[in-house]
Amino acid sequence: MGTSISDAAAVKFPLVFGLDTFGDVTHDADDRPLSHAQTIRNLVDEGVLADQLDVDFFGIGEHHTDDFPLSAADVVLAAIAARTKRIHVGSAVTVLSSDDPVRVFQRYSTLNAISNGRAEVILGRGSSIDSFPLFGYDLADYEELFEEKVNLFAELLKGGPVTWKGNTRAALHNQDVVPHTEFGPFPTWIGVGGSPQSVVRAAHYGFSLMLAIIGGSPARFAPFARLFHQALKSFGRDPLPVGVHSPGHVAETDEQAREEFWPRYLQVITHVAETRGFAIPTKESFMYEVGPRGALFVGSPETVAQKIAATLPALGANRFDLKYGMGGLSHETVMKNIELYGTQVIPRVRELLK
Amino acid sequence: MNRIGVIGAGHVGPVIARLALDAGYGVAIAGSGSPEKIALVTQIVIPGAEPRWTADAVAGADLVVLAIPLHKFAAFDPALVAGKVVVDAMNYWPATDGVEAAFEDRRYSSSEIVQRRLAQSIVVKTLNHIGYQDLEDARRPAGSPDRRAIGVAADDLHAAAAVAEVIDRIGFDAVRLDSLSAGRLLEPAGPVFGALLGRSEFERMLSAKAA
Numbered sequence: 001m002g003t004s005i006s007d008a009a010a011v012k013f014p015l016v017f018g019l020d021t022f023g024d025v026t027h028d029a030d031d032r033p034l035s036h037a038q039t040i041r042n043l044v045d046e047g048v049l050a051d052q053l054d055v056d057f058f059g060i061g062e063h064h065t066d067d068f069p070l071s072a073a074d075v076v077l078a079a080i081a082a083r084t085k086r087i088h089v090g091s092a093v094t095v096l097s098s099d100d101p102v103r104v105f106q107r108y109s110t111l112n113a114i115s116n117g118r119a120e121v122i123l124g125r126g127s128s129i130d131s132f133p134l135f136g137y138d139l140a141d142y143e144e145l146f147e148e149k150v151n152l153f154a155e156l157l158k159g160g161p162v163t164w165k166g167n168t169r170a171a172l173h174n175q176d177v178v179p180h181t182e183f184g185p186f187p188t189w190i191g192v193g194g195s196p197q198s199v200v201r202a203a204h205y206g207f208s209l210m211l212a213i214i215g216g217s218p219a220r221f222a223p224f225a226r227l228f229h230q231a232l233k234s235f236g237r238d239p240l241p242v243g244v245h246s247p248g249h250v251a252e253t254d255e256q257a258r259e260e261f262w263p264r265y266l267q268v269i270t271h272v273a274e275t276r277g278f279a280i281p282t283k284e285s286f287m288y289e290v291g292p293r294g295a296l297f298v299g300s301p302e303t304v305a306q307k308i309a310a311t312l313p314a315l316g317a318n319r320f321d322l323k324y325g326m327g328g329l330s331h332e333t334v335m336k337n338i339e340l341y342g343t344q345v346i347p348r349v350r351e352l353l354k
Numbered sequence: 355m356n357r358i359g360v361i362g363a364g365h366v367g368p369v370i371a372r373l374a375l376d377a378g379y380g381v382a383i384a385g386s387g388s389p390e391k392i393a394l395v396t397q398i399v400i401p402g403a404e405p406r407w408t409a410d411a412v413a414g415a416d417l418v419v420l421a422i423p424l425h426k427f428a429a430f431d432p433a434l435v436a437g438k439v440v441v442d443a444m445n446y447w448p449a450t451d452g453v454e455a456a457f458e459d460r461r462y463s464s465s466e467i468v469q470r471r472l473a474q475s476i477v478v479k480t481l482n483h484i485g486y487q488d489l490e491d492a493r494r495p496a497g498s499p500d501r502r503a504i505g506v507a508a509d510d511l512h513a514a515a516a517v518a519e520v521i522d523r524i525g526f527d528a529v530r531l532d533s534l535s536a537g538r539l540l541e542p543a544g545p546v547f548g549a550l551l552g553r554s555e556f557e558r559m560l561s562a563k564a565a
Contacts, residue, residue, distance in 0.1 A: 194486060195364050199395075216487040216488055217490075220487070231394055279485075
């Protein structure tokens with residue numbers, strides 16, 4: 001069954017390394033939470049540092065809670081874009097089902113203009129559902145909302161006047177939607193957590209595949225990458241990149257990374273356990289996830305690099321986005337993580353995969 | 355028991371189908387539409403399973419696994435599974451999936467409400483409380499020291515025994531709960547939901563909560 005992956009790997013996409021954040025509120029030296037405003041200003045500095053260290057992508061996942069006050073990711077990304085020249089900036093993810101595809105297109109097309117063509121969008125559900133009640137959507141309609149809105153978003157990306165009709169927003173008749181993109185459609189991905197039919201949908205629209213691997217063995221996603229490549233083929237499309245998004249934390253040593261990350265991870269997961277259906281982690285389950293068969297990329301630069309270098313080929317993927325930070329870590333700790341990721345992890349993975 | 359029909363080709367259905375195939379069962383799987391719609395998914399992600407219309411997946415099955423989103427259950431035709439033993443792998447989980455009026459009556463476990471609607475079937479609650487992302491990795495042969503437990507709640511003793519055998523064959527210790535009503539211990543926010551526990555710890559969590 002490994003044949004499809006080797007087929008796809010024959011088309012080599014360049015390796016891409018990103019950093020994603022959900023805007024987790026950081027704490028000060030006395031372990032008190034910083035204000036939302038300061039968290040957001042720090043986030044801009046984190047994006048700028050990532051650019052200076054040659055990280056390829058900086059992504060912000062839309063959230064709407066006190067712990068993750070990043071409801072307007074595109075505004076923060078625009079600030080980062082204005083202070084950088086190289087790094088790509090994008091959502092990770094945009095909760096399209098509870099948004100208006102026309103507005104999402106307009107905001108990211110504007111970001112694309114500000115950044116000289118460095119904008120990307122990852123569409124998905126995300127694992128938080130706060131935007132549904134906030135904007136008056138019913139979670140039971142999730143599938144129809146996503147299906148229709150992805151369809152409209154794909155139409156908008158083509159450029160030119162759009163004619164579209166559906167049940168979830170007003171119809172469009174030969175509507176010019178601005179700003180026009182300068183260099184054609186910006187890269188769009190669909191974030192997939194575990195539904196094979198979402199993989200097929202990404203292929204259907206010609207969007208790239210971002211595998212959100214936040215628990216369990218990364219290797220179990222290999223069939224999804226094969227499915228994506230086969231589905232692209234069956235739709236008569238050219239191969240497209242596959243990325244992996246996983247949480248983690250990098251410090252000087254394995255022990256330090258675990259000691260910094262574990263108490264915050266325990267606290268955050270415990271807090272969201274009931275609404276997300278996560279079990280409360282134990283030290284044992286944490287160590288399993290940190291190990292080679294788990295989904296947490298926590299450790300020294302060498303440990304994390306080895307794990308990324310093992311994961312990408314196993315999944316036929318060419319991109320890895322580390323979801324860094326965890327509510328309660330300090331801004332300084334998080335900056336150190338970014339520094340080690342940029343200066344040590346990325347070069348080491350490139351070396352290992354040469 | 356030789357053939358299992360899985361209804362639902364979303365997050366959960368394909369994982370259960372794969373486990374059943376690995377354990378030597380014949381497996382047919384149905385999505386919300388035609389077999390063609392899930393043919394590619396089946397071929398790549400569940401090789402060996404047969405994509406079918408729901409009625410056909412059920413027809414040849416000794417056991418049916420219902421793994422559709424619970425909000426779609428109201429539109430599910432009970433006649434499709436009449437006369438069958440039906441595993442209810444669904445969860446009522448309002449914090450994550452939204453509120454469903456039919457499942458808001460907290461005098462009953464969600465599987466009792468499912469049973470009431472599937473009056474011509476025998477409902478067994480199981481395979482709902484371990485995350486689909488953990489099911490494959492957590493499988494172990496019988497007798498392994500780190501084998502995990504899965505709860506099986508049913509009113510019908512024969513159906514419970516048959517399903518417990520399936521759970522054992524796919525790689526877990528089956529822990530029997532003596533009624534569908536007791537199945538509420540397996541629900542979201544219950545003592546074992548989302549956790550990976552060995553038999554003794556699983557039983558301890560259940561009895562601590564029940565006491």
